[in-house]
Amino acid sequence: MFKKKILFVASVPVHFHAFHRPYMKWFSDNGYEVHAVCNGDFEDPNIHKLWHVDFERSPFSFSHLKSFNQLKKIIDENNFTLITCHTPMASVITRLAGAQARKNGTKILYTAHGFHFFKGASLWSWLTYFPAELMLTNLTDAVICINDEDYDLISVKGSKSASYYKIPGIGVSSKRFMPISKNEKIALRRFLNFSQDDFIIIYAAEFIDRKNHKLIIDAIHKLSNTIENFKVLFAGRGVLLEKTKNYAFEKGVSDKVVFLGFITDIEKYYQISDIALSASKQEGLGINLVEAMMCGLPVVATIDRGHCTVIDHRVNGILYPQQDSDKLSEAITELYSNNDFYINLSNEAIKKASYFDIKNSLEQMSKIYKIYL
Template sequence: MKKKILFCATVDYHFSLFHLPFIKWFKEQGWEVHVAAAGSLKLPYVDYQFHLPIQRSPLKKDNIAAYKKINALIEKYQYDFIDSHTPMGGILGRLAARNRRNKGLKVIYTAHGFHFCNGAPLLNWLVYYPIEKIMAHFTDLLITINHEDYSLAMKHKFKAKEIALIHGVGVNPDRFTPVTKIQKGILREKHHYHRDAFLMFYGAEFNRNKNQSFLIKALAHIKEQQPEARLILAGEGPELNHCKELAESLGIRHMVDFLGFRKDIDLLLQMCDLVVASSLREGLPVNIMEGMAAGLPIVAVPNRGHGELVCSGRNGWIVKNVNEMADKVKLLAADERLCKQLGAESREIILEKYSVNKVLEEKRKLYKKVINEMGGEVQWAVH
C-alpha cells in the first residue's frame, strides 16, 4: 500500500510558487500526494487536491470549518505524513493531526518567517508567539529558514521533537540566468526601454509590509542626477493606488512602471541592472534570491531575510533609510563594472547555498529521518 502525505497551507499558489520540486520528489518516491489549501489552482504531481475555507487571520470563523475538513481528511485517508506551511495552514494542520500522532502520523511544519521577530509589532508577539509555542508541542519537525527564527525557537524552548534550519525553499539557477549586454539590450528594446537606462526591479504584492513607497521616495532623490533611472514594480495589492499617487505627487510617475501581476519575472530580471527591496519583514525572500540568481546586485532595507542574503560590500548593501538607498543606487548607476562584480557574487551565493537542488537535498535528509522513525528503513529512489 502506498504511503500518503498531505501538504497543507493557507492558499494553493503557495505550493505553486515554492514547493512543486518537493511535491514532485515525494511523487517520484511512490507516495500518494494530497494537497489542502484555499483556491482551485490545478497543481501538477498531485493525486488529490482539496479546497479549504481557510483564512489568514486566526480569528476568522471560516477556520473552524477548515479545521473540521482537515480533520475529516486525516480520518478518511489515514495519512502517514503531514507537511504544513504558512501560519494558518500550520496551525490547523497540526491541530487536526494532534490526536493521531500516537498512531504513527508524523507532522512537519515549515516556518516561512515567524510573524513575531525582532522589530515586529507587539500585536504579532501577543497573538502569534503563544500560538506557535503551543503548536510546537504537536510537531515532530519544525523547519526554520533563517538564523533568527531558528534562534528564537531554540531560545524560547519550543517543544517540537526536532528543530532544524535550512536555506529557504530554493531557487532554480537554470531559469534565472545572467545575460550578455547584447541580450539585455534586445530585451530592453522589446519592452520599450532605452539601452542606457538604469533599471531597478522589485516584484512583490503591494501591501504595507512590502513598503514600495520607500523605493518611490528614494527614486525621487536621484531624479536629477539619474534621469534615465527607472523603477519597475511587478505585483498587485491594496497599496497599489497609493503608490501611484505618491509617484505622481513626487513628479516621478514617468520613472516608475507598475506592471501588475507577471509570470515572466525571469525575463524582466534579465533586462534589469539592480534588485531593490523595501519590505519590513521577510523570512527568506524568494524574489531576492531570483534576482541574485540572475546575476544582479541587491540594495535592501534591514530585516532578517535580507540580512541572510545580502552581504554588504560583497553582493550589494543593506541600507537604513531613503538617503542611503538613493546613494547606493547612484553609485551603481555610475559604475557598470561594480554592478557586474556584485552581481556575479550574488549568483555565486545562490549556487553555494540556495539553489533548489541544494535545498531539496537538505529537506530530503530531514524527511528521510522523520519518515524512517515510522518503523523500518525506507528505500528512496534516486532521480
C-alpha cells in the same frame, strides 16, 4: 498496490505554485500518493487529490472552527504518513486538527517561511504569535526554518519533543534564473520596449503595506537630480496598487515608474534590469532577491533577518536602515556611478545565490523527509 499518502497544507494555492512543486514531485517520484489542501484551485501533475478547506489568514476570523472541522475530517479519514504544513494560520489549524492522527503515527512537519515574531516586530505580534507557536511545537515533529534568527529562537524556546532544522530557503531554479550576455540583454530590452540607455531598477513584490513601495517612490524622487535615464519596474499586484500609482503621480515620478502587474516571466525583467530592490519591513528570506541575484543583479534591501541571510553588506549587495529613503537613494546612486563596485557585487551575487539553488534546498529537505517517513 497501496501507496503511502503525503499531505501538503497551505492557506492559498499561490503558495503551492510558488514554492512546492519540486517537493511534490520528489514525493511522487519516490512512490508516494500526494494530496494537497488549500483555499482555492491548484493543479499539478504530481498531485493525486486536491482538497478544499476554507482557510482564513487573519488569526481572529470566526471561520477557523469551520476550517478545523473540514481539515480534521480529511486527516482522520486518509491515514497520512506525513503532513507538511506551511503558512501561519493553516499550520496552526493543521497541527491542532492532526493531533489525534499524530498519536496514531502520522508525522507533522511545519516549515516556517518567516515567523511573525522577530526582532523589531510589534508587541502585538509577539503576544499573539509567539506563545501560540511555542505551544504548537508540542504538536509538531519538526520545525524547519529558512533564516538564522527564526532557527536560533525556536530551537531554544520550543518544545524539546520537536526537532529543529534550517534549510537554504525553499529553493530557486538556476535553470530559470540566470545571467545573460550584454548582447542578449540589449535584444531582450528592445523586445520588451526598453531602451539600451535606461538604468533599470526592479522591485517584485505584492502591493501591501509590508512591502513598503512608498519608500522606494520617496527614494527615486531624489534620484531625478542625479540619474537622468532611469526606470523603476514594479512587478506584482495587491490591494495598495492604485494608492501606489497615485502616490507616484503626487511625487512627480509617474514617468519613471512602470507597473508591470502580475507576470509569469519575471526572469526576463530581472535579466534586463541593472539592480534589484526591496523596501520590505520584514521577510523570512526574500526569495525575490535571490532570483535577481541569480540573474547577476546587485541588490539593495532593508536591514531585516531574511535580507541579512541573503545579503552580505557591500559584498553582494547593500543593506540600508528601515524607512531610510536617503540611504536607499545613496546606495542606488553609488551602484550607478561606480562600475567596478557594481561588477564586484554582481559577481558575488551570483556566487551567493547558488547556495539557495533548488538542488541544495531539495537535497537538504529530502534528508529531513526521510527521517520521518
